[in-house]
Amino acid sequence: QSALTQPRSVSGSPGQSVTISCTGTSSDVGTYNFVSWYQQHPGKAPKVLIYDVNRRPSGVPDRFSGSKSDNTASLTISGLQAEDEADYYCCSFAGSYTFVFGGGTKLTVL
C-alpha cells in the first residue's frame, strides 16, 4: 500500500484556477470512485472538500471541484482566494476496508 502521488507544491494568483493531481494505481484510485480531498491549514485538523471523487459536503464552496480519469484524480480550485493557501491531501479507498493518502500538496497564493 504505497502513498498516492501528489505534486509537492502548486501556486496561482488570486482569481486564477489551479489543479492538483493525485496519482494512484489500479488497486485504489483506478478501481474505486471513493476519492476524497482535504484542506489543512497550519496547526489545524484537515477539512473535507470533496468526497466520492466529485461530491461536495454542504458548506464547501463550489469553487472546489473534483474529477478522476483512470488512475489519477484531480482537485480544481477556481477563483483562487488568499485563504485557499494551505496543504491539500487526497485519499482513496484501497480495498479491504483500507485507505491510502497522498503525500500532500502545498498551495501558494501569489
Added chain:
Amino acid sequence: QVLLQESGPGLVRPSETLSLTCTVSGGSLSTYQWSWIRQSPGKGLEWIGNIHYSGNTNYNPSLKSRLTISVDTSKNHFSLNLSFVTAADTAVYFCARRGSGTSINWFDPWGQGTLVTVSS
C-alpha cells in the same frame, strides 16, 4: 454537531505502548464507523485504522502487527493502542468519523489532533 476530542499521554518511551482515546460528543458513537489517522512532523497523513461501533476493525497493513483499536459505546469513545513504538511513531494523531449516511469512504469531522512524541 458531532465533536471529537483525542486524549492521552504526549510522551511515550521507545518500546512501550502508545494509548489514546477519542471521545465523541454531540452525537452517538453507535451507527457510524470511526478512524485513526496520523501525521508525522512535517509529513503527510497516514491512515491507521477503522472501527465499527460493533467492534469490527480494519488496520493499515504496515501497522497491523502492533495495533489494536477498540470501542466502548457506553462511554461513547474509541481507543488506539500501538505497541513497541519507536521514534518513527512520533506524530499528531487524529481521530475522525468515517463518512455519514450512504457514503462512508471519507473522513468528517476530525478531532483537533494530539501530538505524541516517542522519546526516552
